[in-house]
Amino acid sequence: AQRVTQPEKLLSVFKGAPVELKCNYSYSGSPELFWYVQYSRQRLQLLLRHISRESIKGFTADLNKGETSFHLKKPFAQEEDSAMYYCALSGDAGNMLTFGGGTRLMVKP
Amino acid sequence: DVKVTQSSRYLVKRTGEKVFLECVQDMDHENMFWYRQDPGLGLRLIYFSYDVKMKEKGDIPEGYSVSREKKERFSLILESASTNQTSMYLCASRRPGHTYEQYFGPGTRLTVT
Numbered sequence: 001a002q003r004v005t006q007p008e009k010l011l012s013v014f015k016g017a018p019v020e021l022k023c024n025y026s027y028s029g030s031p032e033l034f035w036y037v038q039y040s041r042q043r044l045q046l047l048l049r050h051i052s053r054e055s056i057k058g059f060t061a062d063l064n065k066g067e068t069s070f071h072l073k074k075p076f077a078q079e080e081d082s083a084m085y086y087c088a089l090s091g092d093a094g095n096m097l098t099f100g101g102g103t104r105l106m107v108k109p
Numbered sequence: 110d111v112k113v114t115q116s117s118r119y120l121v122k123r124t125g126e127k128v129f130l131e132c133v134q135d136m137d138h139e140n141m142f143w144y145r146q147d148p149g150l151g152l153r154l155i156y157f158s159y160d161v162k163m164k165e166k167g168d169i170p171e172g173y174s175v176s177r178e179k180k181e182r183f184s185l186i187l188e189s190a191s192t193n194q195t196s197m198y199l200c201a202s203r204r205p206g207h208t209y210e211q212y213f214g215p216g217t218r219l220t221v222t
Contacts, residue, residue, distance in 0.1 A: 009149060032208050044152075044199065044213040051208050086151055090208070096167065097142070097211060099152040 002027040002091050006100035013077050014108050021072040021103045023061075023087030031089045033063055033070040034097075038084040047072075047085070057081070077107045112136070113214040115200055121220045128187040130217050132200030138212075139205050141183035143167075143175065146197040146216070158183055159205070190221045 003026045013019055025031060033050040048056045050063045050070065061072045070087060087100040116131035134141065139160045144152040144167075154167030156175040164175050172194060176184040183202075187194055197218050201211040 004151075006151075034210065043215045044201075046210040049208075049210065088152075096154060096157065098154075099144075101149055101151040 002031070002089050002096070002098045004087050004089050004098050004100035006085075006087055006103050008103045009101065010104045010106070012106045012108065015079055016076050019072075019074045019077045019081070019105065019107075021085050021087075021105065023070045023072065023100060025068050025070065025087075025089050027068075027089055027091050029091055031091055033061070034088040034090070035059070035061055035070075035072050036086045036088055036099075038086070040083070044086070077105075079107045079109060081105060082107045113200060113202055113212050115198075115214040115217050117217050118215060119218050119220075121222065122187075122190050123222055124191060126187075126190050126221075128190050128219065128221075130185040130187075130198055130200075130219070132183045132185070132202075132214055133181050134183075134200075134202040134212070135181065136202060136212065137180065138202035139180070140203045141177065142201040142203070142211065143173075143183065143185045144199045144201065145169070146199055152199065155185065187219075190219075192221050195219060195221045 005024045035047040037047040038044045059074045086102045090097045113134045142157040143155045153169050158164045158177040174186045197216050199216050200214040203211045
């Protein structure tokens with residue numbers, strides 16, 4: 001079975017502060033990890049994925065297989081980063097995508 | 110531009126009614142998905158479809174069924190709506206393969222009274 005845990009339901013930071021949204025997973029095979037984001041009144045969309053190893057809107061995420069984590073980081077938060085963030089796992093054994101419970105990020109001015 | 114559309118943004122139904130939620134994608138994707146989104150629970154998979162006329166149960170299929178008669182359309186059916194099915198429903202589509210991203214529709218907020 002595959003499982004994704006996001007321990008923080010809400011994360012509140014000031015503009016310019018560093019941000020780390022935590023994501024832990026359990027999966028016995030070779031997973032593909034994603035971060036999806038939902039801005040207010042917009043549809044859920046992909047932010048970044050492990051396989052691409054890229055930085056999107058200043059966010060990065062590194063897969064740590066030893067700690068089974070895929071934390072999302074940004075060195076300097078912006079107000080426009082305020083949104084709901086979901087970590088998701090896709091296992092190599094099938095087509096299902098398992099989502100974590102989500103973390104709401106609020107960036108205060 | 111990638112497009113997934115859902116038939117309604119808001120829907121209010123009475124307990125016991127049969128409810129149809131429609132999803133259409135224009136990307137020729139084989140895989141389509143139905144999720145419900147609830148605060149604190151994230152997205153939970155109800156059903157998904159590998160291809161036309163093919164379906165598999167997700168994590169919470171009870172009380173739901175699906176139909177995929179055409180590649181572009183995936184319907185979610187609530188046979189007899191109940192108040193605990195009040196939720197936001199999201200449809201998504203994707204190319205086959207677990208490394209590909211899912212493209213989501215805008216969602217349908219269903220209220221069952």
